[in-house]
Amino acid sequence: MALNLIFLGPPGAGKGTQADRFAQAKGIPKISTGDILRGAVAAGTELGLRAKAIMDAGNLVSDEIMIGIVRERLDRADVASGFILDGFPRTVAQAEALDGIMTGRSPLIIVDIQVPDAELVRRLTSRLICKGCGSNAPEGLTAGTAEAATATCGKCGGSFVQRADDNETVVLERLKVYERNTRPLVEFYRPRPSFCAIDGALVPGDVARQIESAVDAVAGATRG
Numbered sequence: 001m002a003l004n005l006i007f008l009g010p011p012g013a014g015k016g017t018q019a020d021r022f023a024q025a026k027g028i029p030k031i032s033t034g035d036i037l038r039g040a041v042a043a044g045t046e047l048g049l050r051a052k053a054i055m056d057a058g059n060l061v062s063d064e065i066m067i068g069i070v071r072e073r074l075d076r077a078d079v080a081s082g083f084i085l086d087g088f089p090r091t092v093a094q095a096e097a098l099d100g101i102m103t104g105r106s107p108l109i110i111v112d113i114q115v116p117d118a119e120l121v122r123r124l125t126s127r128l129i130c131k132g133c134g135s136n137a138p139e140g141l142t143a144g145t146a147e148a149a150t151a152t153c154g155k156c157g158g159s160f161v162q163r164a165d166d167n168e169t170v171v172l173e174r175l176k177v178y179e180r181n182t183r184p185l186v187e188f189y190r191p192r193p194s195f196c197a198i199d200g201a202l203v204p205g206d207v208a209r210q211i212e213s214a215v216d217a218v219a220g221a222t223r224g
């Protein structure tokens, strides 16, 4: 049975970090719609040109575009043993479309990572990513410190920068957009037996352990 997961949660909840860890541990691809869009912006494709201003303002790219991207991505052979979607779905319309795409596949397991707002703002305005490959900076390396200015990425040697949308004004807008468009998904998915609520305020190792045991429990129950 394939391990088909979605990671839900507000920006800054640690979805990307946790999805990376989990995907690596299970040998399945992590599909981040934010990474796909940032790749398109960097490559200057038509999608990138359309998405850039929307992302810089902290708003959502249209459902139609996002559903098309995910439908195409989930048609590829590397998702045969499973996948983790990070950053999708973000609206009820995207979730409904995803249910359609999942017809005939192993059921979705939903991992919902929750963190209090004040902690999200602190995390988002201090986090760094590699300018070269987009990886997260190591834990503890924060924006505005002398250490961050000289550190280099362990994967590609690039320097670390803040994401264009990680400044306080845009962060507050992204949290508003999350409350309005994405939080309703928690109620959309909560009744499903494969819904896992995770406390994301703990240190990353503890969050990872919670996710591992919650997913093992629901995957085991689904298998019967």
Ligand code: AMP
Pocket (backbone or CB within 6 Å): 011, 033, 034, 035, 037, 054, 055, 056, 058, 059, 060, 061, 062, 066, 086, 087, 088, 089, 090, 094, 165, 174
């Ligand atoms: P993320 O890296 O997941 O925080 O995504 C960065 C930005 O990409 C978001 O603020 C949105 O502008 C856009 N984006 C990513 N995924 C989606 C999605 N599923 N629906 C709409 N916009 C998205």
